[in-house]
Amino acid sequence: MKEHKSWFLGWFIALFGFGLAIIGIYPGEEGMQEMLNLVDEPIFEAFLGNFGEGATGYSFWQSMMSPFLGIVFAIFGILFGVRIAMKSISDNTGELINTLPLTRSKMLFNKIIAGMIFGLILLLSWAVPLLIPINGNSIGIEIVLSLSWWAMLYLLMSIMFGILVGNLTGSSGRGAQVGILFILFMFIFQTLINYQSKNLITTELWEYSKNGETVIYTLYNLILDINLVSWFAPGAVMLGNDIEMKYIWIITAALIIFGFLSFFTYNKKDLIDERGIFSRKKKQKGVDESDDQSHVKAKKSVKKSFHTFWIRPLEKRFPHTADMVYSDKRALMILYIAIIMFYPMQLFMYLGDTASVDATTALGDGGIMAIFTYGYDMSLYPPWVWWIVTQAIGVHWMLFLPMVVRWIRSVPVRDSEDGTGDLVGSLPVMKRTVVFQRLLGVFLEMIWAVAWLVIWYVLSVLIHESRVGPANGVAEEVFLFNNPLATGWVVIAIISMIPLYMFLTVMGVVITLFFKKKGLQYAKYLIYIIALLLIIAFSLGNPDLYWLSGIMGMYNPVGIMIEGSFAPGNYGVFALIGLTIVSLYLIRLNTKNFTWLKQETKEIVEE
Amino acid sequence: MDDNNAKNGDISAIEITNLTKYYGPHKGIENISLKVKKGTIHGFLGPNGAGKTTTLRVLVGLLNKTSGDAQIMGIRAGSLDSKKHIGYLPSDFELYKYYSVKEYLDYVERLRGEAPFREELVRRLKLDETRKTGELSKGNRQKVAIVQALMHRPDILIADEPTTGLDPLMMGIFDEILREYVASGEKTVFISSHILSEVQATCEVVTIIRDGELVSSGNVKELLASLPRKANLKVKDGVDGENLAKSINASFKSQKEDEVCVLFEDPKEFMKNIANSEVVLDFAIPPADLEEYFMAFYK
Numbered sequence: 001m002k003e004h005k006s007w008f009l010g011w012f013i014a015l016f017g018f019g020l021a022i023i024g025i026y027p028g029e030e031g032m033q034e035m036l037n038l039v040d041e042p043i044f045e046a047f048l049g050n051f052g053e054g055a056t057g058y059s060f061w062q063s064m065m066s067p068f069l070g071i072v073f074a075i076f077g078i079l080f081g082v083r084i085a086m087k088s089i090s091d092n093t094g095e096l097i098n099t100l101p102l103t104r105s106k107m108l109f110n111k112i113i114a115g116m117i118f119g120l121i122l123l124l125s126w127a128v129p130l131l132i133p134i135n136g137n138s139i140g141i142e143i144v145l146s147l148s149w150w151a152m153l154y155l156l157m158s159i160m161f162g163i164l165v166g167n168l169t170g171s172s173g174r175g176a177q178v179g180i181l182f183i184l185f186m187f188i189f190q191t192l193i194n195y196q197s198k199n200l201i202t203t204e205l206w207e208y209s210k211n212g213e214t215v216i217y218t219l220y221n222l223i224l225d226i227n228l229v230s231w232f233a234p235g236a237v238m239l240g241n242d243i244e245m246k247y248i249w250i251i252t253a254a255l256i257i258f259g260f261l262s263f264f265t266y267n268k269k270d271l272i273d274e275r276g277i278f279s280r281k282k283k284q285k286g287v288d289e290s291d292d293q294s295h296v297k298a299k300k301s302v303k304k305s306f307h308t309f310w311i312r313p314l315e316k317r318f319p320h321t322a323d324m325v326y327s328d329k330r331a332l333m334i335l336y337i338a339i340i341m342f343y344p345m346q347l348f349m350y351l352g353d354t355a356s357v358d359a360t361t362a363l364g365d366g367g368i369m370a371i372f373t374y375g376y377d378m379s380l381y382p383p384w385v386w387w388i389v390t391q392a393i394g395v396h397w398m399l400f401l402p403m404v405v406r407w408i409r410s411v412p413v414r415d416s417e418d419g420t421g422d423l424v425g426s427l428p429v430m431k432r433t434v435v436f437q438r439l440l441g442v443f444l445e446m447i448w449a450v451a452w453l454v455i456w457y458v459l460s461v462l463i464h465e466s467r468v469g470p471a472n473g474v475a476e477e478v479f480l481f482n483n484p485l486a487t488g489w490v491v492i493a494i495i496s497m498i499p500l501y502m503f504l505t506v507m508g509v510v511i512t513l514f515f516k517k518k519g520l521q522y523a524k525y526l527i528y529i530i531a532l533l534l535i536i537a538f539s540l541g542n543p544d545l546y547w548l549s550g551i552m553g554m555y556n557p558v559g560i561m562i563e564g565s566f567a568p569g570n571y572g573v574f575a576l577i578g579l580t581i582v583s584l585y586l587i588r589l590n591t592k593n594f595t596w597l598k599q600e601t602k603e604i605v606e607e
Numbered sequence: 608m609d610d611n612n613a614k615n616g617d618i619s620a621i622e623i624t625n626l627t628k629y630y631g632p633h634k635g636i637e638n639i640s641l642k643v644k645k646g647t648i649h650g651f652l653g654p655n656g657a658g659k660t661t662t663l664r665v666l667v668g669l670l671n672k673t674s675g676d677a678q679i680m681g682i683r684a685g686s687l688d689s690k691k692h693i694g695y696l697p698s699d700f701e702l703y704k705y706y707s708v709k710e711y712l713d714y715v716e717r718l719r720g721e722a723p724f725r726e727e728l729v730r731r732l733k734l735d736e737t738r739k740t741g742e743l744s745k746g747n748r749q750k751v752a753i754v755q756a757l758m759h760r761p762d763i764l765i766a767d768e769p770t771t772g773l774d775p776l777m778m779g780i781f782d783e784i785l786r787e788y789v790a791s792g793e794k795t796v797f798i799s800s801h802i803l804s805e806v807q808a809t810c811e812v813v814t815i816i817r818d819g820e821l822v823s824s825g826n827v828k829e830l831l832a833s834l835p836r837k838a839n840l841k842v843k844d845g846v847d848g849e850n851l852a853k854s855i856n857a858s859f860k861s862q863k864e865d866e867v868c869v870l871f872e873d874p875k876e877f878m879k880n881i882a883n884s885e886v887v888l889d890f891a892i893p894p895a896d897l898e899e900y901f902m903a904f905y906k
Binding site: 303327329418422 | 664667668669670687688690691693695697699700701702703705706707710714715717718719752755
């Protein structure tokens with residue numbers, strides 16, 4: 001358990017903090033009344049299910065905040081499963097531990113027990129706030145208990161699945177990436193299918209297929225049922241409905257299958273190499289295993305990847321810039337997939353059905369939606385604009401904040417933490433050169449990602465608008481060909497995120513360098529706080545408190561695109577550029593704190 | 608410094624004067640002074656935790672000294688200019704796992720600016736450049752480290768336990784490479800190790816440290832010659848080894864049944880005494896061993 005303690009702490013703080021924030025911004029029973037009046041709208045059935053007896057404003061509020069819980073618990077469980085299976089191999093501690101007189105099954109079982117304890121603590125961090133009566137009734141102990149044992153079962157199943165993924169992929173890094181991508185894909189697929197299943201091309205066709213029990217209807221439900229992310233959906237239970245027992249049976253069956261497979265694969269695979277269970281073992285000729293490797297297919301070069309090839313012309317002049325981009329190859333791949341998920345896929349989901357559009361608009365900009373709409377009253381704008389904002393433009397922080405957290409480690413401390421500094425540090429390179437060239441790499445990666453955001457946005461809008469057209473209630477002013485200026489401002493809004501994320505990265509690097517050993521920790525906490533302030537500021541729904549959004553609020557893409565100006569955010573984009581330049585100067589002053597060596601032997605070396 | 612050395616024609620490849628390094632309150636090394644002559648293979652010995660790696664890391668600029676002075680070819684150690692003269696082979700390291708061997712060496716070559724010796728080293732060490740560095744065994748990673756340290760033909764190779772992970776065949780190849788490397792008299796090797804037999808076979812000069820402090824330094828042959836020699840005597844049954852040693856003017860070391868081990872200073876006198884002894888049936892004098900010398904500092 002000690003091994004995973006600090007990793008788990010981040011999850012606990014995040015989930016507990018989120019729970020408290022939700023309680024904090026609860027508008028009260030009176031404030032919930034307006035939303036309760038909308039419960040007959042079909043869009044709510046699509047997302048939340050029917051209201052049961054005993055549903056209160058508070059339970060409705062919590063249920064609205066809960067759609068992502070299935071993903072959160074799934075990701076936690078899978079990542080933890082990957083960690084307990086693979087971490088000891090990836091960090092080379094396994095060679096000692098795995099030779100102790102214990103069966104592998106027993107070792108794995110003990111680790112799973114630890115996982116369940118962590119899961120229980122995580123669960124409490126979520127469940128306890130549900131019981132706290134704030135401005136009304138609490139969810140109720142009975143509902144919380146039934147949700148809790150459902151959640152524990154789901155967590156255990158996710159952990160088993162994670163162990164299996166870890167065994168198949170062979171390393172904690174690969175396993176984590178596969179796990180996260182899988183869940184993201186399942187979530188998007190679920191949302192797509194769920195929404196589509198209620199809103200086919202014409203409502204009439206859907207009604208016919210539903211009542212007639214057609215193959216399409218059956219297929220849609222089957223696809224929903226086999227989607228792992230949909231097996232834990234506490235919203236409906238919070239609204240007073242019973243748990244659907246079929247999900248309990250599905251989770252139990254999946255738990256047994258994943259459990260068997262995870263133990264089986266764990267017993268079969270090698271425990272000292274980062275090699276999946278199906279990897280070919282290398283043939284060895286005598287002692288020297290480098291003889292005749294012609295039968296081993298060379299793995300694809302990091303330089304030939306679609307996500308990194310563009311940096312090759314700069315290799316000679318800026319070797320550390322190129323190296324930075326190559327090291328980020330997998331992260332850029334995941335970012336690209338996430339961009340695809342948010343931009344073309346989400347934008348494509350919009351069908352222009354008037355009834356749905358009205359109901360969607362009715363959700364407006366309140367509560368959690370305000371985080372994406374930056375507090376703008378979207379009912380004043382065409383529904384299509386609301387859709388673009390909430391599904392693509394306003395979700396930029398979901399894409400880039402994880403990258404920022406990665407970059408503020410990669411630039412200053414990657415070598416000292418990974419042990420690669422002993423070799424590279426002895427080369428005739430200046431630390432300042434290394435740091436600034438790596439920051440240039442960050443900048444170029446941002447340009448690459450933002451370019452794809454723009455390309456996918458324009459393509460998605462072109463394709464979609466050519467299909468939907470004004471007849472379906474989409475206002476003409478957002479058509480690409482009719483109003484290139486409006487589209488131009490959307491593109492400018494997208495591009496303007498570069499100063500924000502460059503500043504966050506550069507600021508994080510300054511903090512990491514300045515505070516030396518604890519610097520990276522402080523920088524990460526600061527990023528989390530900055531993100532939380534954005535959520536809190538807009539969720540409160542009080543324009544007088546929007547200033548709380550702080551640094552994140554200085555970039556207001558919704559304001560930029562809607563008002564066609566940089567004034568929203570008080571020209572914050574330009575301030576961010578200025579702050580970035582100042583921070584770069586501070587980095588220059590602190591590059592002497594850059595070290596090549598591992599944490600315990602870190603010292604400052606003057607050049 | 609450069610002018611004086613040039614004038615004297617006596618440039619030290621490495622010169623360390625009262626070098627001290629503390630990690631907070633903990634001593635790493637203290638008042639280490641040594642000179643490594645150009646064109647030599649200089650061994651740096653000590654047990655685990657003696658301060659060898661600390662000294663080497665200060666020389667290559669990975670650690671900052673607490674006090675004292677360290678110079679590489681007359682240039683302050685750790686400076687950018689000094690790094691141009693060295694190749695460093697650490698004992699504990701990782702490679703960037705997203706590169707193949709070739710890509711990693713390309714990266715290092717780009718930073719060095721040249722690598723005339725690269726192809727030959729890769730060939731002699733039988734390194735597969737198509738492999739991903741993350742897939743390599745410890746031995747193969749060591750080979751990559753050897754190539755990146757030597758491929759630009761540095762003036763000085765600084766190596767920390769360089770043969771760790773290499774099989775005997777590769778160790779032999781590495782020794783050969785080192786010897787060829789210094790044969791011109793222009794290149795220097797400063798090598799830390801605790802494999803004494805290897806140091807004895809390879810190095811001309813050796814420095815020994817213990818607990819962060821220098822205990823001895825000198826030419827290997829001279830050091831060995833200064834040691835009392837060991838002799839293994841086969842004696843008659845019942846002979847007391849200690850009394851025998853006194854009678855032949857030697858120091859008693861150990862006895863196992865009819866085999867007695869003694870130490871002597873003067874070979875001529877010893878041989879004469881052995882010849883006159885009635886209880887010694889046979890004797891053997893093994894070659895002088897650096898291990899004996901080394902262990903003398905740890906009794």
